[in-house]
Amino acid sequence: MPIEDTPNFLKDNEQAKPGWIDEVVLEFRKGSRDILTYKQLEEQKMLAMTQTAVKAASSGYISGHVENYAFVDTSDIPAPTPEQKPQTPSEQILRHSSEWMRRSELDLAA
């Protein structure tokens, strides 16, 4: 059965629904699709990234990415609190700066 026909496959802007499926579809570049099993995600250490992205999408923090991922068990995804605001793209990218790791390694080497 094509993954798109599985009952829980997310459509655009749909919220993640409870329950794992066996495969996660990663479509980073348009026209390029990588289908990885859950086990492969674990082995390639991409599981945290995928969960993070789906959590963010499910919480409404990032729109437009839900179609790129499958769905996860949402039981442990916290609902946004009133004081939490969706991060801007700049804030998100700043969170993913590798500079502090590099600096810490250089400091250790000094």
Next chain:
Amino acid sequence: MSDIFKKALSLLTGSPTAPKPLKMPKNRPFKKLTERELLNLESQIGASLFGLIPKGHRREFFCLDERTWIWHEEWKDEKGAPKATTTRYEVHDNGILKVQEGAKYKYIEGEELQNMLVATRMYYEQVARNIYNRDPATGKKLS
């Protein structure tokens, strides 16, 4: 040429010949690696995030500092003349500014912005784990 471009290019090219790709040391003797070498390692990961690199092209993509990301690509045109382009993505509070020499500066939006968001997230995850042996979620060293 602006100072930031000079710094980025000097870190990239340093010597007249392009450095050979670094192999990851098994025991990661970071005490022997310079900032440039660490950036080269990060860039090897960054370059792989955007799919296949066209034949004959050399690509770099890395986080230069907290507010600057660099995309650099080199190739040869049909006459064999070397070509290169360096794009700087500046992280401002009000958006991500795309800076290219000879082109109008603009804030990226739409699909380009979404791709940048995903790329930086993937970059951070893979660089944290594979180069700095850190858990990207907590920032702590992995056992």
